[in-house]
Amino acid sequence: MGYVVINTELCKGCELCISACNRGALSLSETQNRKGYQPVSLARPEKCNGCSLCAIMCPDVAITVYR
Amino acid sequence: MPEAAEKCVFKPTEGLTEKPLHYCPGCSHGIIHRLIAEVLEEMGQLDNTVGVGPVGCAAFCEQYFNVDWVAAAHGRAPAVATGVRRAVPDAVVFTYQGDGDLAAIGIAEAMHAAIRGEKITTIFVNNAIYGMTGGQMAPTTLIGMKTTTSPYGRKAEETGYPVDIPKLFSEIPGAAYVASGSTDSPKAVLQTKKYIRRAFETQLAGHGYSLVSVLSNCPTNWGLTPVKAMEWIRENLVPNYTMGELKVPTAAKGGEQA
Amino acid sequence: MQKLLVKGNEAISEAAIQAGCKLFFGYPITPSNEIIEYMARRLPEVGGHMVQAESEVSSIYMLLGAAGAGERCMTGTSGCGFSLMQEGMSFLAAYELPVVIVDVARLGPALGNLDPSQGDYFQWTRGGGHGDYYNFVLAPSGVQEAADLMGLAFDLADQYRMPAVVAMDGVLGQMMEPVTFRQTDTAHLPPKTWAARGKKGGPKHDVVGYILDPVKAERSDIQRAARYDQIRATEQRWEEIALDDADLVVVSFGTAGRVARAAVREARQQGIKVGLIRPITLWPFPTNPIATALTQNAKGFMVAEMNMGQMVEDVRLAVNGRAPVYLHRNMGGSMPTTEELVARIRTLAGEVSVHA
Numbered sequence: 239m240g241y242v243v244i245n246t247e248l249c250k251g252c253e254l255c256i257s258a259c260n261r262g263a264l265s266l267s268e269t270q271n272r273k274g275y276q277p278v279s280l281a282r283p284e285k286c287n288g289c290s291l292c293a294i295m296c297p298d299v300a301i302t303v304y305r
Numbered sequence: 306m307p308e309a310a311e312k313c314v315f316k317p318t319e320g321l322t323e324k325p326l327h328y329c330p331g332c333s334h335g336i337i338h339r340l341i342a343e344v345l346e347e348m349g350q351l352d353n354t355v356g357v358g359p360v361g362c363a364a365f366c367e368q369y370f371n372v373d374w375v376a377a378a379h380g381r382a383p384a385v386a387t388g389v390r391r392a393v394p395d396a397v398v399f400t401y402q403g404d405g406d407l408a409a410i411g412i413a414e415a416m417h418a419a420i421r422g423e424k425i426t427t428i429f430v431n432n433a434i435y436g437m438t439g440g441q442m443a444p445t446t447l448i449g450m451k452t453t454t455s456p457y458g459r460k461a462e463e464t465g466y467p468v469d470i471p472k473l474f475s476e477i478p479g480a481a482y483v484a485s486g487s488t489d490s491p492k493a494v495l496q497t498k499k500y501i502r503r504a505f506e507t508q509l510a511g512h513g514y515s516l517v518s519v520l521s522n523c524p525t526n527w528g529l530t531p532v533k534a535m536e537w538i539r540e541n542l543v544p545n546y547t548m549g550e551l552k553v554p555t556a557a558k559g560g561e562q563a
Numbered sequence: 564m565q566k567l568l569v570k571g572n573e574a575i576s577e578a579a580i581q582a583g584c585k586l587f588f589g590y591p592i593t594p595s596n597e598i599i600e601y602m603a604r605r606l607p608e609v610g611g612h613m614v615q616a617e618s619e620v621s622s623i624y625m626l627l628g629a630a631g632a633g634e635r636c637m638t639g640t641s642g643c644g645f646s647l648m649q650e651g652m653s654f655l656a657a658y659e660l661p662v663v664i665v666d667v668a669r670l671g672p673a674l675g676n677l678d679p680s681q682g683d684y685f686q687w688t689r690g691g692g693h694g695d696y697y698n699f700v701l702a703p704s705g706v707q708e709a710a711d712l713m714g715l716a717f718d719l720a721d722q723y724r725m726p727a728v729v730a731m732d733g734v735l736g737q738m739m740e741p742v743t744f745r746q747t748d749t750a751h752l753p754p755k756t757w758a759a760r761g762k763k764g765g766p767k768h769d770v771v772g773y774i775l776d777p778v779k780a781e782r783s784d785i786q787r788a789a790r791y792d793q794i795r796a797t798e799q800r801w802e803e804i805a806l807d808d809a810d811l812v813v814v815s816f817g818t819a820g821r822v823a824r825a826a827v828r829e830a831r832q833q834g835i836k837v838g839l840i841r842p843i844t845l846w847p848f849p850t851n852p853i854a855t856a857l858t859q860n861a862k863g864f865m866v867a868e869m870n871m872g873q874m875v876e877d878v879r880l881a882v883n884g885r886a887p888v889y890l891h892r893n894m895g896g897s898m899p900t901t902e903e904l905v906a907r908i909r910t911l912a913g914e915v916s917v918h919a
């Protein structure tokens with residue numbers, strides 16, 4: 239089991255992490271950050287295994303992964 | 306939420322500063338910055354490195370790398386890096402250059418740094434377009450690809466063929482390590498990170514010049530979402546460029562061959 | 564101290580090494596080749612390097628990298644090579660990096676013809692690159708002076724954090740004269756705490772030239788302009804002869820200045836009230852002796868230079884309409900003779916005293 243913490247102010251909502259996560263744990267959130275981007279959130283935490291694929295793809299170093 | 310038994314398996318590298326990156330959403334530049342920074346941190350070289358920047362979208366990248374920096378004019382990074390290298394023989398010196406920067410205006414400086422066997426590492430970011438100036442054709446633009454200066458698609462009879470920089474550089478005797486990776490998937494990103502590490506190791510071992518080409522995206526000027534842009538790299542750039550390790554130092558053979 | 568008989572180009576090279584220059588970056592071009600060749604021989608003996616670049620464009624950026632890492636470094640070139648360096652010189656000025664650039668000028672365009680020329684005056688003093696900047700420009704008129712000015716060029720560059728150009732020509736580069744190499748005192752020079760050599764446990768050093776914040780960009784330019792003003796006020800250098808009672812003042816630099824010195828002495832012996840100002844710094848231009856001469860007796864100025872008339876513009880700016888400024892020019896690679904200058908001095912001295 240694992241989980242990720244998203245730095246929502248760094249996130250630009252590019253969705254690269256969403257497409258990298260083959261367990262479907264991530265979704266864009268409904269909110270906007272201060273820059274006007276819709277940050278990603280761990281919508282289905284039970285699915286996350288802490289594999290870090292999302293963080294490896296994140297261009298904005300917005301994801302920290304725990305396992 | 307955090308539980309005591311759990312440990313952090315992926316966190317932001319010390320090799321980057323706290324400064325938020327200015328790149329467009331989903332741009333590969335951020336991934337490549339992180340890889341370089343992680344490698345330098347893992348190698349314990351953050352205090353011993355001087356980076357040399359390009360002109361292009363990454364023109365302000367010294368703000369992000371937590372190492373000493375000298376910014377260069379468009380295309381001149383390998384010459385600047387040569388000056389730094391000769392002044393500080395024991396530092397790790399690298400250039401970060403786009404495809405306009407390296408393959409067009411700066412091809413002489415880059416090739417001659419390789420020809421001299423200059424002990425520097427070049428990270429070459431190939432997104433097949435000029436990003437910063439708004440999506441003009443680069444020497445790496447694919448045949449048929451539409452850009453603002455090839456609005457009808459790049460035609461070979463007018464502008465020739467895309468230049469395969471890693472292949473070209475692998476022919477240069479002074480280039481000791483040449484590899485070509487991508488950023489289109491987690492697997493490709495991890496592979497590219499290995500190449501970057503081997504390139505810096507080549508430099509530290511004194512073998513000569515090293516170059517890592519990284520296929521990257523430009524969602525903004527390609528007019529694609531970041532996810533589609535990564536697919537586009539996979540489907541269009543990867544088949545058109547030589548991939549893998551093209552050249553490894555003779556003493557260190559054993560890496561996979563293209 | 565021992566005197567050695569050496570060529571101008573070799574004298575400046577050795578003087579640079581004595582000044583602690585360990586790195587030379589350059590591309591061969593006549594009549595500057597003795598510099599790169601001397602450096603290739605000598606620098607390894609003192610633990611330095613000569614790097615032969617693939618072009619002058621590359622040389623100037625190698626210089627930028629080495630200077631950014633805090634080393635004393637130089638390049639040497641001629642005419643068209645100096646032109647190719649202009650983009651990089653703009654960056655060096657904006658980055659506020661100390662480097663020394665020697666231009667052994669030749670007649671332009673620099674292809675085939677090797678005759679001496681002072682046609683690079685505008686390139687030296689007006690930049691030639693883009694943006695808003697000045698460089699120190701030091702113009703020797705003999706081999707000893709060339710050697711002395713090299714040490715000074717490194718010191719001024721370090722002191723004010725800006726490039727220094729040593730303005731030579733083919734005659735000065737090739738001429739042999741006895742030279743004594745003198746050490747300068749560098750104790751007053753600021754330490755290069757800004758240099759990018761790896762953080763080594765300290766803070767990060769960024770050697771960059773751009774400032775995106777408009778307020779900061781303006782402040783930075785205002786500071787640099789103030790430094791340029793300070794240099795204009797304190798760093799003008801020139802040689803003068805007999806200005807006190809001179810009716811006519813000859814202004815001439817470098818190789819032409821050397822001939823002008825002989826001509827002024829000769830004319831004085833013939834009883835003509837003529838003086839000489841030989842600018843040693845072309846930037847900052849020596850406006851002070853011109854102002855002094857005007858408050859004394861000067862009724863006219865004669866500029867002698869080996870070009871169509873470039874420095875004459877600086878003399879006119881300094882004189883500012885207060886006296887006539889005449890131009891004696893030698894073009895196409897030709898040099899003035901002493902007789903020719905004496906004859907012109909005689910004519911002009913007559914004219915200015917009649918008109919006064």
Ligand SMILES: Cc1ncc(C[n+]2csc(CCOP(=O)(O)OP(=O)(O)O)c2C)c(N)n1
Binds near residue numbers: 359363402435437
């Ligand atoms: C001498 C010079 N010519 C032109 C430019 C304008 N210019 C800035 S960036 C650039 C191209 C950048 O493209 P690339 O190197 O591919 O980097 P990217 O922006 O795609 O990351 C150009 C032509 C310049 N800065 N300097």
Ligand code: SF4
Binds near residue numbers: 242261289
């Ligand atoms: S760590 Fe793995 S499983 Fe968890 S969100 Fe990231 S990619 Fe998905």
Ligand code: SF4
Binds near residue numbers: 250298
């Ligand atoms: S990859 Fe990074 S920036 Fe992009 S949506 Fe995910 S967390 Fe946000």
Ligand code: SF4
Binds near residue numbers: 327
């Ligand atoms: S323009 Fe293209 S290369 Fe530049 S930051 Fe945006 S996506 Fe990246």
